[in-house]
Amino acid sequence: MADKKLASIYKKLFCRYGDLQWWPARTPYEVIAGAVLTQNTAWTNVEKAIINFGEDGPEPEFVASVRMSKLTDIIRPAGFFNQKAVYLKSVTKWFERYDYDVRKVKREPLEKLRGELLSTKGVGPETADSILLYAFDLPTFVIDAYTMRLCGRYPVDAGKTYSQVKAYFEDNLPKGVELYNNFHALIVANAKEHCRKKPLCAGCPLERGCKCCC
DNA sequence: CACCAGGAATGTA
DNA sequence: TACATTCATGGT
Numbered sequence: 001m002a003d004k005k006l007a008s009i010y011k012k013l014f015c016r017y018g019d020l021q022w023w024p025a026r027t028p029y030e031v032i033a034g035a036v037l038t039q040n041t042a043w044t045n046v047e048k049a050i051i052n053f054g055e056d057g058p059e060p061e062f063v064a065s066v067r068m069s070k071l072t073d074i075i076r077p078a079g080f081f082n083q084k085a086v087y088l089k090s091v092t093k094w095f096e097r098y099d100y101d102v103r104k105v106k107r108e109p110l111e112k113l114r115g116e117l118l119s120t121k122g123v124g125p126e127t128a129d130s131i132l133l134y135a136f137d138l139p140t141f142v143i144d145a146y147t148m149r150l151c152g153r154y155p156v157d158a159g160k161t162y163s164q165v166k167a168y169f170e171d172n173l174p175k176g177v178e179l180y181n182n183f184h185a186l187i188v189a190n191a192k193e194h195c196r197k198k199p200l201c202a203g204c205p206l207e208r209g210c211k212c213c214c
Numbered sequence: 215c216a217c218c219a220g221g222a223a224t225g226t227a
Numbered sequence: 228t229a230c231a232t233t234c235a236t237g238g239t
Binding site: 034035036038039040041042043044045046079080083087121122123124125126127130142144145146147184187188191192 | 218219220221222223
């Protein structure tokens with residue numbers, strides 16, 4: 001790999017947090033719903049919304065058939081509920097093409113699925129990649145605000161746009177679902193532990209003294 | 215009280 | 228391509 005910075009960062013994070021193998025959800029569809037609900041929203045608020053779906057969490061058959069007013073009522077704590085209700089309906093309609101069947105989705109090529117998701121209302125690049133990686137175990141790297149900040153700061157000149165940074169990570173790391181999964185998880189875990197807390201970045205494995213690593 | 219959180223769509227220049 | 232605005236709750 002041309003640039004070893006990423007491997008170095010990964011190692012430090014891994015030593016601190018280990019193999020997380022991530023996404024706090026019980027089912028693939030819960031990942032899909034969570035990926036939409038967490039758009040520009042604190043995860044704690046997403047949890048409240050998920051709890052409102054009931055014991056089994058969000059299910060595609062329910063989201064597809066429930067009335068809009070009831071859906072907005074359920075997801076209200078996650079914010080942007082009018083938009084996100086539309087988005088949930090939309091991404092669920094995409095999943096319905098595959099009969100809500102994970103195996104059927106996984107028969108298709110990653111890039112085809114990514115294209116379909118990106119043309120789905122409410123699904124941008126980060127949400128698409130989160131769904132592909134964490135719901136369907138497909139090897140695509142997720143870039144989020146934490147990742148951008150980490151690069152800008154470290155510094156790792158991975159580019160400016162989403163697609164540039166994504167390409168940089170994928171080109172400078174061995175391709176693999178487990179690695180992509182855990183690397184993004186580690187970045188989020190580190191950001192949540194250290195970002196905007198006092199003392200700033202004490203004990204941060206990236207040793208930068210925040211506003212820095214996260 | 216201001217600021218922000220695991221974004222995306224839409225509009226302007 | 229590059230920004231600005233809108234969407235909205237809840238924690239700090």
